[in-house]
Amino acid sequence: MPTRIYLDANATEPLRPEAREAALAALDLTGNPASVHGFGRAARAKLEAARETIAARFGGQPADLVFTSGGTEANALAIAGLAAGRRRIISAIEHDAVRNAAPEAALIPVDRQGVADLEALAGLLAKGPAAFVALMLANNETGVIQPIAGAASLCRRFGAHLHVDAVQGAGRIACDLAALGADSLALSGHKLGAPAGAGALLLTAEAAARLTPMITGGGQERGRRGGTPPLAAIAGFAAAAATARPSPTLAALRDAAEAAALAAGAHICGAGVARLPNTTCLALPGVKAETQVIALDLAGIAVSAGAACSAGKIAQSHVLAAMGLGALAGQAIRVSLPWHASAADIDAFAAAYRTMAARLSRRAA
Amino acid sequence: MSGGVDSSVVAGLLAEAGHEVIGITLQLYDHGAATARKGACCAGQDIHDAKRVADHLGITHYVIDAEARFRHAVIEDFASAYAAGETPVPCVRCNQSVKFGDLMALAVDLGAEALATGHYVRRIEGVAGPELHRASDLTRDQSWFLFATTAAQLAFCRFPLGEMASKNLVRAHALRFGLPVANKPDSQDICFVPDGRYAELVARLRPEAATAGEIVTREGVPLGRHEGIARYTVGQAKRLGTAAMVDGVPQMVVAIDAARRRVVVAPRGIVRDRLVRLREVNWLIPPPEAPISCLVKLRAREEPKAARVTAGAGGEAAVELAAPALAAPGQACVFYDGSRVLGGGFIRATQVDEDGVGAVSEPTYGGVAQR
Numbered sequence: 001m002p003t004r005i006y007l008d009a010n011a012t013e014p015l016r017p018e019a020r021e022a023a024l025a026a027l028d029l030t031g032n033p034a035s036v037h038g039f040g041r042a043a044r045a046k047l048e049a050a051r052e053t054i055a056a057r058f059g060g061q062p063a064d065l066v067f068t069s070g071g072t073e074a075n076a077l078a079i080a081g082l083a084a085g086r087r088r089i090i091s092a093i094e095h096d097a098v099r100n101a102a103p104e105a106a107l108i109p110v111d112r113q114g115v116a117d118l119e120a121l122a123g124l125l126a127k128g129p130a131a132f133v134a135l136m137l138a139n140n141e142t143g144v145i146q147p148i149a150g151a152a153s154l155c156r157r158f159g160a161h162l163h164v165d166a167v168q169g170a171g172r173i174a175c176d177l178a179a180l181g182a183d184s185l186a187l188s189g190h191k192l193g194a195p196a197g198a199g200a201l202l203l204t205a206e207a208a209a210r211l212t213p214m215i216t217g218g219g220q221e222r223g224r225r226g227g228t229p230p231l232a233a234i235a236g237f238a239a240a241a242a243t244a245r246p247s248p249t250l251a252a253l254r255d256a257a258e259a260a261a262l263a264a265g266a267h268i269c270g271a272g273v274a275r276l277p278n279t280t281c282l283a284l285p286g287v288k289a290e291t292q293v294i295a296l297d298l299a300g301i302a303v304s305a306g307a308a309c310s311a312g313k314i315a316q317s318h319v320l321a322a323m324g325l326g327a328l329a330g331q332a333i334r335v336s337l338p339w340h341a342s343a344a345d346i347d348a349f350a351a352a353y354r355t356m357a358a359r360l361s362r363r364a365a
Numbered sequence: 366m367s368g369g370v371d372s373s374v375v376a377g378l379l380a381e382a383g384h385e386v387i388g389i390t391l392q393l394y395d396h397g398a399a400t401a402r403k404g405a406c407c408a409g410q411d412i413h414d415a416k417r418v419a420d421h422l423g424i425t426h427y428v429i430d431a432e433a434r435f436r437h438a439v440i441e442d443f444a445s446a447y448a449a450g451e452t453p454v455p456c457v458r459c460n461q462s463v464k465f466g467d468l469m470a471l472a473v474d475l476g477a478e479a480l481a482t483g484h485y486v487r488r489i490e491g492v493a494g495p496e497l498h499r500a501s502d503l504t505r506d507q508s509w510f511l512f513a514t515t516a517a518q519l520a521f522c523r524f525p526l527g528e529m530a531s532k533n534l535v536r537a538h539a540l541r542f543g544l545p546v547a548n549k550p551d552s553q554d555i556c557f558v559p560d561g562r563y564a565e566l567v568a569r570l571r572p573e574a575a576t577a578g579e580i581v582t583r584e585g586v587p588l589g590r591h592e593g594i595a596r597y598t599v600g601q602a603k604r605l606g607t608a609a610m611v612d613g614v615p616q617m618v619v620a621i622d623a624a625r626r627r628v629v630v631a632p633r634g635i636v637r638d639r640l641v642r643l644r645e646v647n648w649l650i651p652p653p654e655a656p657i658s659c660l661v662k663l664r665a666r667e668e669p670k671a672a673r674v675t676a677g678a679g680g681e682a683a684v685e686l687a688a689p690a691l692a693a694p695g696q697a698c699v700f701y702d703g704s705r706v707l708g709g710g711f712i713r714a715t716q717v718d719e720d721g722v723g724a725v726s727e728p729t730y731g732g733v734a735q736r
Binding site: 290291294295297298316359360 | 387425427429430471474475476
């Protein structure tokens, strides 16, 4: 087995040392933040410090941040807790965490580059009052950054709530609730390089005031989300949030990976628009995505395609289909560089990709 | 790797022998994890089992989405065959399209040297290349289901279970490897209709095959009504209602007239075919220029019987049975020389012939391992 190289950061980022240290320290802390005694107070102090760090990092107030089990729950809480009685409008490229929580939603189409069509959104908003809109900050498969500011001003004009799934964008590009003009933001710890197990819904004060909980339980999180919070995961989340920054180095490495893939016959999905610095979506005409993922895995390079279901089966990408890529939608893989990617990793990827493309493209032809 | 004992043991044996083994599980249809039914192939629980086996053996494992191809090449073909008055063998279609077509192409793409499966057949290197033979354990033999394997596919495939003296031996290997599926029951049904109620599936895809019609004699005299030709197979004696007995003589289905939605019956045992015509014939020997004498099997579970086979043009063949028998259109007719598979084809609807007498067994999917 060759050395394994991890280029699937959008599935989960490798643990950052800062997050590891913070999580380990929290693991040794006995105490439930809800307890009255000294142990409880110490745990509570850690929890609230983390809340302040994360809220500040993403442009909100600590009082308006609700810890959840992760990004999926944050999105589900936003929809269950804020969209009641409102028409739901989501982009056609949202993650399943949003799509499956709002199955009957009207869809905002995207263009061939994978950017949500704001004119279409305006049309949908104009159809009636009181909408709940979900538009992701950046797409998980293509990395294409969505026009949040534009959507926010439309939503304001029509009195709609704008929810932003910032799971992939947070830490990789500017992500600030106030600056984006959004009403709620879903965040995930492990996508920032923390251990999995914690996420957050960051709200405006107005949205926080009308949030209905999904889980009441013991009234934790100011009655917005019951259950004892996972302190180690949350401490790691805060440390990762404080550390993660947009990286020009990653963008350069990503560009190098793309150049190699292009030379080997790849088509880059969404190449013409602003994207996350760490993500590229490479279609190899005529070669099934699952074959590419397997061939690269056997060569020691970990990438992904579409969305893997719980069985590990690779399903057709609804994102690339929405972009009108036709057959290419089933022939694209996602390469997402982790925060610690190196030039050597990209060299290894380029070599493996060239070998794979030469072998499989010839067969496809 | 279906998640069952057989393919799991194959993976274990090959890994033990030092091969680099890549396990592949085909997701063939969305069975719904909720059913969690044991004993059916490639449903949700079975994929989970296959992954656990691969983890246990320490081999690489992938799940391939073959749903679209399986639906088109196997399930829809299955329903269409019933709508045309035939009795299909979906396992053969699956082997032709999904397993030895797409799966083998993937194995080649990945640079694999061979594709091993859990089928109970033997592949023997002969003077003129690899030969396909019946399994050592004739009660497990699946060669009838593999007649359509081409020479190129046979060259690339390996069937390590073909030499196993019994299924108990296979289970013993599973126990020896400590496989979590060692005691899993065998699959018995058609995998995509695990409850055995295939007529409902056919009715959903081909409503015309579930429309009521007449049960008639060979002369066209109405004897009763039926609830859709999909519920009938040539040789069947059940579900005939008022037509089951005529003048004290038990009747059975001898033909299905799909165009007029008629089920044709005759007294049990009097209608036999002496000449059986085949289509989509696959030869594992050079197609013979003169008629050959060999053994043939007209259904999955029966002893091979003597016949003369004449290869025709356009993938056809004519089979002259030494003793007339009942041939169900859509089923396979496979040619054997001793244990060796020479070829085979699908039985075409034939003219009713009145020669011969004898007992008739009903085609069944139960009791024999499919694939």
